[in-house]
Amino acid sequence: MTAIASSPSNDSIAWMRISSCYLPLATPISDAKVLTGRQKPMTEIAMLFVEIESKDGHRGLGLSYSKRAGGPGQFAHAKEIAPVLIGEDPSDISKLWTKLCWAGASVGRSGMSTQAIGAFDVALYDLKARRAGLSLSKLLGSQRDSVQCYNTSGGFLHTPIEQLLVNAAASRERGIGGIKLKVGQPDGKLDIQRVEAVRKRLGDHAPLMVDANQQWDRPTAQRMCRIFEQFNLVWIEEPLDAYDNEGHAALAATFDTPIATGEMLTSVAEHGELIRHRAADYLMPDAPRVGGITPFLKIAGQAEQAGLMLGPHFAMELHVHLGAIYQTEPWVEHFDWLEPLFNERLEIKDGRMIVPTRPGLGLSLSEQARAWTREIVEVGKRA
Numbered sequence: 210m211t212a213i214a215s216s217p218s219n220d221s222i223a224w225m226r227i228s229s230c231y232l233p234l235a236t237p238i239s240d241a242k243v244l245t246g247r248q249k250p251m252t253e254i255a256m257l258f259v260e261i262e263s264k265d266g267h268r269g270l271g272l273s274y275s276k277r278a279g280g281p282g283q284f285a286h287a288k289e290i291a292p293v294l295i296g297e298d299p300s301d302i303s304k305l306w307t308k309l310c311w312a313g314a315s316v317g318r319s320g321m322s323t324q325a326i327g328a329f330d331v332a333l334y335d336l337k338a339r340r341a342g343l344s345l346s347k348l349l350g351s352q353r354d355s356v357q358c359y360n361t362s363g364g365f366l367h368t369p370i371e372q373l374l375v376n377a378a379a380s381r382e383r384g385i386g387g388i389k390l391k392v393g394q395p396d397g398k399l400d401i402q403r404v405e406a407v408r409k410r411l412g413d414h415a416p417l418m419v420d421a422n423q424q425w426d427r428p429t430a431q432r433m434c435r436i437f438e439q440f441n442l443v444w445i446e447e448p449l450d451a452y453d454n455e456g457h458a459a460l461a462a463t464f465d466t467p468i469a470t471g472e473m474l475t476s477v478a479e480h481g482e483l484i485r486h487r488a489a490d491y492l493m494p495d496a497p498r499v500g501g502i503t504p505f506l507k508i509a510g511q512a513e514q515a516g517l518m519l520g521p522h523f524a525m526e527l528h529v530h531l532g533a534i535y536q537t538e539p540w541v542e543h544f545d546w547l548e549p550l551f552n553e554r555l556e557i558k559d560g561r562m563i564v565p566t567r568p569g570l571g572l573s574l575s576e577q578a579r580a581w582t583r584e585i586v587e588v589g590k591r592a
């Protein structure tokens with residue numbers, strides 16, 4: 210009977226700290242969008258962090274992010290909608306997602322507005338799991354203690370071919386299972402040379418993927434997919450524009466090599482359309498980009514029902530947990546870029562990423578993250 214006073218159901222959200230942090234990248238990053246002239250090399254990532262504290266002192270940390278533009282917009286939107294959470298029960302995560310969505314309904318249910326919601330949603334899940342003393346994957350219902358992982362950061366297009374081979378070998382030595390190479394350059398011959406060289410160096414059976422970052426038109430994608438069939442790739446990623454569901458579906462139906470896409474989509478509805486069109490063999494949702502864990506779970510449920518495989522995009526620190534709950538074995542993307550933001554590191558062994566057993570996401574913000582923070586706003590009062 211005495212437990213009622215401390216029951217989580219009586220708890221409420223008392224305080225939030227929203228911060229805008231800019232993570233610098235050691236080397237300017239180029240994928241095919243830079244080589245086709247659509248974007249400039251990327252030099253930093255804008256992080257949106259939300260820290261939530263309840264009346265009873267339970268805490269959660271959430272994150273969202275944007276690349277190139279969007280950071281100030283996400284922060285501004287988060288700041289504007291945050292007050293609607295004060296006094297709410299932090300356990301009611303679905304209700305709170307909807308409440309945040311309605312608070313900003315006139316700017317839509319996808320894109321920047323929902324990405325701001327994503328940071329709150331992840332923080333609420335982190336709080337709930339920490340309070341339960343469970344890792345996020347255990348809270349959600351885990352299928353496995355580790356997930357297959359592949360490296361992306363070593364295979365970008367600004368990396369010369371000799372260095373590409375060194376990076377691929379180093380990743381494999383570190384215990385990362387698969388290697389992804391960026392392709393989609395205006396001169397497709399260069400793409401083929403790079404893939405051929407890495408395939409030769411790693412041998413026939415090492416898991417290898419390619420990613421064209423949406424830079425082929427339909428005829429080029431047909432031609433390149435046909436050429437790439439010989440390399441026994443795990444997948445060909447974003448061969449076409451992210452919203453070309455019909456085009457992706459035609460490639461998926463034509464070629465043996467699986468087609469992967471979905472990272473650019475920013476809502477459950479957009480992923481639902483992709484799934485309905487059977488436009489991917491591997492679906493690549495990005496939890497912060499679609500608005501957090503709440504929408505991610507809805508997407509994963511639809512993907513599972515449709516028999517798709519899963520390869521969540523970026524933010525391995527979060528997706529290691531979300532990959533662990535998917536029915537079939539997913540591939541989680543190893544990107545070491547966000548590591549300096551946190552005090553903890555993921556363990557990698559025998560081609561797999563070990564799902565952290567620490568409560569929640571198992572993450573705490575580093576001093577470095579605080580130092581890179583440009584703007585902070587606090588909402589509510591600490592209990």
Ligand SMILES: [Mg+2]
Binds near residue numbers: 420422446447472
């Ligand atoms: Mg990609």
